Amino acid sequence: MSNIALSLATQKRQYNSYPKEIKEVAATLVSEQGYAVAQTAEAVGVSTRFLYTWKEHIEQEQAAQLAG
Template sequence: MNTKRQYRTYTKEFKEEALCLITEQGYSVPQAADALGVSSNLLYTWKQKAEELESSNVTSDERAELLALRKEVKQLRVEKEILKKASAFFAKEMK
């Protein structure tokens, strides 16, 4: 029996509200996790990521641009590999 585990996804708004329980309303992470029906580890992860974003001096526009550039670099690397293979193939054909 091959059962694939389904992971729940949470909206950005849900994550922000969950973190507000901890930072603004004084809930502990385990209390907030129980109230929301999520694991404490998940909330700790969200909290850590939020703190990393706050301490980062990169703006949201710069972050979006960085993600777009990384995606473009990945695509260009794939295209480069395809061209390498094609040139090797045609070099063999020319001999």
């Protein structure tokens, strides 16, 4: 294996971490304000899949707060 290939193979992928406030704002824009998921995700810099996941988690938290 070449040095470059070995270097790439041993590097760990870095993941971005987003504050909860950013996730909440993005999810609210989609669920309550009617913004498109694709446009909101692009503006925040995440994939639509991440935005759907954030939205789902926040909705579950809100439902748990209302129930409890």
